[in-house]
Amino acid sequence: MAEICPVINTERLLLATDGSQHSEGAIREAIRLAKKCSGSLTAVSVIETNPEFETIAPKALEKMEKEARAHLEEVKGQAKKEGVDCGTTIHEGEDSYQYIVDEAVKQKSSMIVMGRRGKKGLKRLVMGSTTSWTIGHAPCSVLVVPRAAQVELKSITVATDGSEYSAAAASEAIGIAKLNGSKLTVIAVVPAELATPVAIDVALSQRDLILGNEMQAAERNAKAVKEAAQREGVS
Numbered sequence: 720m721a722e723i724c725p726v727i728n729t730e731r732l733l734l735a736t737d738g739s740q741h742s743e744g745a746i747r748e749a750i751r752l753a754k755k756c757s758g759s760l761t762a763v764s765v766i767e768t769n770p771e772f773e774t775i776a777p778k779a780l781e782k783m784e785k786e787a788r789a790h791l792e793e794v795k796g797q798a799k800k801e802g803v804d805c806g807t808t809i810h811e812g813e814d815s816y817q818y819i820v821d822e823a824v825k826q827k828s829s830m831i832v833m834g835r836r837g838k839k840g841l842k843r844l845v846m847g848s849t850t851s852w853t854i855g856h857a858p859c860s861v862l863v864v865p866r867a868a869q870v871e872l873k874s875i876t877v878a879t880d881g882s883e884y885s886a887a888a889a890s891e892a893i894g895i896a897k898l899n900g901s902k903l904t905v906i907a908v909v910p911a912e913l914a915t916p917v918a919i920d921v922a923l924s925q926r927d928l929i930l931g932n933e934m935q936a937a938e939r940n941a942k943a944v945k946e947a948a949q950r951e952g953v954s
Contacts, residue, residue, distance in 0.1 A: 744834060761806040763822050816850075832861075
């Protein structure tokens with residue numbers, strides 16, 4: 720029996736990798752998804768540079784280009800072993816995320832797969848700037864894969880605040896859960912401090928009223944997603 724694709728919209732996958740250890744999970748899972756879902760796969764690397772660097776350190780740039788090409792060839796080889804054709808492309812310039820986003824537009828990608836952070840990411844950071852900016856500007860879904868993670872989709876958590884953006888996330892989560900028989904958990908968060916500006920003196924009773932309204936709104940938002948999931952037969 721053919722395997723069922725675990726994620727919707729995987730027709731064209733774009734793997735963003737910088738050759739660091741933080742890309743290992745993204746590489747592994749992108750190849751696995753492409754194989755399982757019979758999707759196309761393109762791997763992209765961006766060499767961060769600028770005119771000044773190119774002028775004063777041409778040999779260093781040449782070395783970076785050579786390493787990037789070697790890395791992409793290695794990724795292509797890994798994919799080939801799994802029976803997946805993988806195209807490769809390299810860009811050079813500042814703001815890596817912009818090249819990744821532009822490539823996704825060019826390729827008409829249905830999903831970008833990338834690591835949680837890259838070479839410049841500090842260990843204390845949860846997510847690197849390139850990943851964050853890509854998420855914010857991408858024309859499609861972005862799957863962020865930590866180095867040791869495996870996309871199993873047995874249990875899915877979706878956060879909602881009632882906005883159109885969380886509605887899109889909830890719809891995607893419900894679709895994936897339905898496809899995989901996953902358990903879905905819906906969460907809505909009300910800030911502990913309801914951040915009325917500190918310069919404004921708000922009576923305690925007014926704060927309680929605001930909190931009550933916020934809690935009711937959060938409960939409505941969570942309930943709406945729960946009911947939508949139940950209509951699709953998702954637990």
